Amino acid sequence: MLATHPTKIRAKELPLIGWRERVVLPEIGIGPLIAKIDTGARSAALHAENIVVRGNAVHFRVPLEGRTHHCMLPLRGARRVKSTSGHSQHRLVVETTVSVGGHNYATEITLTDRTDMGVPMLLGRVFLRGRFLVHSGRSFLLSKPKRPKS
Numbered sequence: 581m582l583a584t585h586p587t588k589i590r591a592k593e594l595p596l597i598g599w600r601e602r603v604v605l606p607e608i609g610i611g612p613l614i615a616k617i618d619t620g621a622r623s624a625a626l627h628a629e630n631i632v633v634r635g636n637a638v639h640f641r642v643p644l645e646g647r648t649h650h651c652m653l654p655l656r657g658a659r660r661v662k663s664t665s666g667h668s669q670h671r672l673v674v675e676t677t678v679s680v681g682g683h684n685y686a687t688e689i690t691l692t693d694r695t696d697m698g699v700p701m702l703l704g705r706v707f708l709r710g711r712f713l714v715h716s717g718r719s720f721l722l723s724k725p726k727r728p729k730s
Contacts, residue, residue, distance in 0.1 A: 595683065595722060597712040602723035603701065604679040608651040611679070612723065613644055614699045617714055621704035623661065624678070624687055627694035631672060638672055640691055644700060661690055678707065681722025685711065 597617055604611030605626075628640040633655060642649040653674040662668050671690035678687050680703075687707045694700055708714065715721060 594711065594713045595681065596715050597680070597708070598719040598721040599714065599716050600699065600719040601680050601703075602720065603703070605676055606679055606684075607676045608642075608649065608653065610642055610644065610649050610651070613701055615678075615680070615701035615703050616697075616699045617708065617712075618702050618704055619708065619714055621702055622706060623659075623673075623704045624689040624707050625661075625671075625692050625694065625702045625704075626689050627697070627700040628691035629693070631691050633672065638674055638691065642700070656688055659690065661692075678703070683711070683722070 599617050600614055601617060602612040603615045604613075626642065628642055628651075631638060631640045633639075636655050637652050638655045639650075639652045642651060653676055656673045656675050658670060658672050660668050661671050669692065671692050673688050673690055675686055675688050677684050678689075685707065687703075694702070
């Protein structure tokens with residue numbers, strides 16, 4: 581009898597995540613915000629402005645729903661990221677906790693201008709692998725959509 585590999589998780593044991601979900605970044609006090617779940621992207625990305633490196637820390641701003649969040653996280657490094665349009669971009673990398681539907685995971689996130697992308701955050705394969713199955717036709721399976729204000 582063959583033993584299954586201990587690090588392999590059966591698909592039916594993984595939670596189902598939609599192609600869009602509301603996420604929270606609790607360490608920097610951001611959220612909920614909408615993130616696109618993108619199996620075509622390798623890493624996670626967050627919209628950030630005024631990105632400044634000071635020593636081993638990265639200071640940046642995240643504008644969301646009329647409010648600007650001033651953030652600071654340790655610098656984890658930098659990497660080249662190729663966009664869907666084929667352009668290569670140098671991005672700074674930070675690490676923070678991402679919370680979606682009660683699941684909390686530390687993950688590396690690249691900081692970039694996502695003004696024209698429709699959503700401020702993208703979660704790629706590194707975040708998803710071994711944690712979630714993606715339903716490409718549904719949104720907000722793990723997180724409830726925001727209710728309109730009455």
